[in-house]
Amino acid sequence: MTVSRTTRRFFPWLTTAAMIAVLLLAACGGSSSSGSGSSGSTQTLTFGSALSLTGSTATEGNLTKEGYELWKAKVNAAGGIKVGNTTYKVDIKYYDDKSDPTTSKQLTQQLVTSDKVNFLLGPYGTPATLQDEAIAEQYQIPMVEPNGASLQIFSKGYKYIFGVLSPATEYAKIMVKAAMAQPTPPANIAIIYADDAFSQDVAKAAQAYAQSINLPVVAFIKYAANATDLTSVLNQVKTAAGGNVPDFVLGSGHTNEAETTIKTAKQLGINPKLWGFTVGPSTPDFISTLGADANDVIGSSQWDSDLKYTGTDLFGTPAAYTQQYVAMFGHQPAYQSADGTAAALAFQYAIQAAGSIDPAKVRDALANLDVQTFFGEIKFDSTGINTTKPMVTFQIQNGKLYTVYPANVASATMTYPTPPFGSR
Amino acid sequence: MPRETSSTASNSPVAGSGPASGDATTTRAGRGWLWSLLGGLVILGGIAAIPTLGSDTLTSNWTIITMYIVLAQSWNFIGGFTGYSAFGNVTFFGIGAYAVAVSFLSNPKVISPYDPQRPQQFFIGLLAGVVISAIFAFLIGLPTLRLKGHYFAIATLGTSVAVEEIVTQRDVAGSGGLASPPFPPLSLHIAFYYGFVALALVCLLLTTWLARSKFGYALVAIRENEQAAQTLGIATTWYKVGAYVLSAIPTAIAGGIYAYYSSGFEPATVFTSSISVTMVLVTFLGGSGTVLGPIIGAIIFEYASQQFALSSGQATSVFGYHFGSDTLLGVAIIIVAIALPQGLVRVVQEFTRRPVAGGAGASGNSRANQFVEGVRRVRKFIAANGI
Numbered sequence: 001m002t003v004s005r006t007t008r009r010f011f012p013w014l015t016t017a018a019m020i021a022v023l024l025l026a027a028c029g030g031s032s033s034s035g036s037g038s039s040g041s042t043q044t045l046t047f048g049s050a051l052s053l054t055g056s057t058a059t060e061g062n063l064t065k066e067g068y069e070l071w072k073a074k075v076n077a078a079g080g081i082k083v084g085n086t087t088y089k090v091d092i093k094y095y096d097d098k099s100d101p102t103t104s105k106q107l108t109q110q111l112v113t114s115d116k117v118n119f120l121l122g123p124y125g126t127p128a129t130l131q132d133e134a135i136a137e138q139y140q141i142p143m144v145e146p147n148g149a150s151l152q153i154f155s156k157g158y159k160y161i162f163g164v165l166s167p168a169t170e171y172a173k174i175m176v177k178a179a180m181a182q183p184t185p186p187a188n189i190a191i192i193y194a195d196d197a198f199s200q201d202v203a204k205a206a207q208a209y210a211q212s213i214n215l216p217v218v219a220f221i222k223y224a225a226n227a228t229d230l231t232s233v234l235n236q237v238k239t240a241a242g243g244n245v246p247d248f249v250l251g252s253g254h255t256n257e258a259e260t261t262i263k264t265a266k267q268l269g270i271n272p273k274l275w276g277f278t279v280g281p282s283t284p285d286f287i288s289t290l291g292a293d294a295n296d297v298i299g300s301s302q303w304d305s306d307l308k309y310t311g312t313d314l315f316g317t318p319a320a321y322t323q324q325y326v327a328m329f330g331h332q333p334a335y336q337s338a339d340g341t342a343a344a345l346a347f348q349y350a351i352q353a354a355g356s357i358d359p360a361k362v363r364d365a366l367a368n369l370d371v372q373t374f375f376g377e378i379k380f381d382s383t384g385i386n387t388t389k390p391m392v393t394f395q396i397q398n399g400k401l402y403t404v405y406p407a408n409v410a411s412a413t414m415t416y417p418t419p420p421f422g423s424r
Numbered sequence: 425m426p427r428e429t430s431s432t433a434s435n436s437p438v439a440g441s442g443p444a445s446g447d448a449t450t451t452r453a454g455r456g457w458l459w460s461l462l463g464g465l466v467i468l469g470g471i472a473a474i475p476t477l478g479s480d481t482l483t484s485n486w487t488i489i490t491m492y493i494v495l496a497q498s499w500n501f502i503g504g505f506t507g508y509s510a511f512g513n514v515t516f517f518g519i520g521a522y523a524v525a526v527s528f529l530s531n532p533k534v535i536s537p538y539d540p541q542r543p544q545q546f547f548i549g550l551l552a553g554v555v556i557s558a559i560f561a562f563l564i565g566l567p568t569l570r571l572k573g574h575y576f577a578i579a580t581l582g583t584s585v586a587v588e589e590i591v592t593q594r595d596v597a598g599s600g601g602l603a604s605p606p607f608p609p610l611s612l613h614i615a616f617y618y619g620f621v622a623l624a625l626v627c628l629l630l631t632t633w634l635a636r637s638k639f640g641y642a643l644v645a646i647r648e649n650e651q652a653a654q655t656l657g658i659a660t661t662w663y664k665v666g667a668y669v670l671s672a673i674p675t676a677i678a679g680g681i682y683a684y685y686s687s688g689f690e691p692a693t694v695f696t697s698s699i700s701v702t703m704v705l706v707t708f709l710g711g712s713g714t715v716l717g718p719i720i721g722a723i724i725f726e727y728a729s730q731q732f733a734l735s736s737g738q739a740t741s742v743f744g745y746h747f748g749s750d751t752l753l754g755v756a757i758i759i760v761a762i763a764l765p766q767g768l769v770r771v772v773q774e775f776t777r778r779p780v781a782g783g784a785g786a787s788g789n790s791r792a793n794q795f796v797e798g799v800r801r802v803r804k805f806i807a808a809n810g811i
Contacts, residue, residue: 096733101693103733105686106484110734113480130604130688138610152604152688195593197600197690204599224593 045088048111049121055099067340105131146339154383172206178393178405186247190219194253273417296418311373342375460715490620496718497627501671504712507647512580520679523553525603557676565668588695711767
């Protein structure tokens with residue numbers, strides 16, 4: 001036996017003791033959490049958010065948190081939110097839902113009924129938002145969510161949920177619009193899409209839009225999300241337009257699938273006049289992986305730091321926002337960060353407009369909100385989604401992203417038709 | 425199923441199977457099942473009283489704890505009694521959830537969230553989930569339960585992944601499987617709560633029955649030595665399939681209640697392997713194959729997990745890595761595997777067990793001596809089974 005007698009005798013005790021210590025530590029930590037409150041002369045307004053700070057969507061969750069934190073820092077630096085004669089400092093209470101919707105719901109319940117936060121800022125992801133919004137509705141605490149664009153969130157008739165994103169239906173539509181705005185627009189379109197909920201919603205909306213403007217959809221092909229081989233899909237696309245390559249190939253999926261599509265298409269010699277992807281082109285990985293082949297690909301975005309919006313908010317312009325964000329966190333903001341800041345800004349405007357921190361009054365003010373911000377216009381329709389803010393189409397030109405559509409916020413003109421692979 | 429009378433404790437499935445407890449033959453342990461049942465009833469009674477405290481947060485947290493009690497109890501039928509490490513029981517949870525979601529979809533007449541929902545839609549879905557899960561468990565169990573050890577575990581894991589993929593691909597209950605059942609009004613929270621409590625009670629009674637019935641003895645015989653059981657004339661295949669179906673049914677009902685309670689989920693939410701792992705882990709933590717083990721294990725683990733989530737809200741970052749409450753899951757798995765493979769309940773049983781007259785350690789009857797003896801036995805027990 002290699003394990004010594006002493007180790008054998010004491011190891012079980014050590015591990016058991018360690019486990020008990022962990023449990024006690026966890027219990028103590030939990031009970032020491034203090035609620036919100038107003039102490040002394042400074043009034044504090046508490047927001048709550050159960051975010052995915054660990055787990056599968058930890059990156060996006062932390063970016064969202066940074067967006068909230070930047071807003072908090074700037075609001076408090078500017079003196080807080082003025083409501084009538086009272087000035088409120090802002091505090092945000094976070095919990096980590098470990099990217100699990102069930103945990104997110106429990107933590108939101110904790111925020112509402114135990115921590116008694118004044119308002120809720122959204123979690124990350126559609127399933128978590130679906131669960132958390134039920135709590136917001138049950139307790140009639142308004143929630144503005146930055147990261148769920150799926151229409152299911154807004155189709156349930158809830159009154160206390162608001163989303164700052166443009167809905168899923170807009171993601172591909174804006175790219176089709178950009179293509180159709182060209183002097184000789186594409187004569188047909190092929191759509192390939194992943195089988196997850198969001199990608200499907202986007203693809204179906206694109207199909208419906210193309211049909212509504214009489215643009216023939218010559219292929220509409222579904223593949224498994226995270227597919228690593230799209231050869232058969234692209235072989236169908238290759239001859240979809242009556243034996244020819246379609247003019248415009250649009251992919252609705254994820255970054256890795258967009259990269260696979262371009263790599264495979266190059267091998268198969270598929271050269272449509274335009275490539276577009278809803279997710280992928282905006283990530284640095286897309287450009288570094290594909291190199292010159294990434295050029296001329298178009299993508300859509302909720303927000304970008306080169307946009308020419310002018311807002312009345314704390315930040316004013318996307319450029320100023322980016323600068324302050326970099327100063328605080330040391331890296332470039334992603335759109336998730338801007339979404340988060342925009343959601344918090346919506347609350348700030350609504351509270352000021354309501355002249356009260358009463359949840360029902362702030363809810364009504366949110367419903368009537370119409371403000372211009374660094375994020376674009378924030379105005380919610382009757383279901384609570386921000387249908388007013390346009391999305392933008394950008395194109396990769398010489399390895400950099402340029403907004404090319406709509407024309408009033410564009411920073412470059414779109415290349416169309418695009419040269420074949422090899423001469424980009 | 426006829427009930428057998430048992431005269432000796434060593435026949436009872438609830439008695440320990442570890443080498444250290446093999447020598448136990450006492451009269452008190454013969455009534456062990458009664459004490460376990462009583463203990464279970466007391467615990468569930470306590471849980472049932474929690475909503476009277478008036479804290480919605482507590483009620484919400486214990487809703488999920490009770491759900492995991494049910495999941496662990498039902499896993500115990502196949503994993504604990506029969507000894508077949510099923511790693512895909514979340515399949516039935518997911519099937520139950522989607523059956524309810526689809527049933528709600530079949531009546532899309534939801535004008536406002538505050539309209540009273542039609543309860544029959546929910547119960548039809550619940551029933552459909554039970555029937556589909558039972559049939560599915562039967563059909564899957566027939567071939568896979570011929571596999572042993574790791575192979576069975578992998579096959580069941582594969583099943584859950586396959587079903588998740590099918591639900592996603594076929595757009596069950598919404599595109600990509602994103603299900604969005606109608607709004608559950610606040611008044612229903614208490615109904616969900618007692619739904620889970622009632623389910624846990626049924627599982628407790630079922631487990632106690634298994635611990636005393638011919639069916640249960642057959643399952644334990646299969647666990648201890650399947651070949652010997654077969655030689656004795658036990659139709660092992662049918663007993664195993666029976667246990668598998670039995671474990672699928674409460675899991676599916678729990679999934680159905682969860683579906684309405686959650687108000688929204690995707691395939692990854694209800695088919696996640698972390699639910700399967702939690703079922704197995706908490707059962708082992710409490711004591712697999714025991715009546716009380718799954719209940720105690722689920723309460724300890726889920727409660728600690730929730731407290732941990734509350735305390736680690738401001739992303740704990742060490743050396744640039746984020747540590748969330750899942751860290752607890754990892755630590756717990758390691759500790760249970762190393763030190764407590766027999767579970768807490770068996771450790772307590774070992775501690776309270778009266779030594780055989782004239783057995784090891786001639787000690788007086790004073791409480792202090794009994795305590796010291798108990799500690800000594802537990803130490804021996806852990807050393808014999810752990811590491």
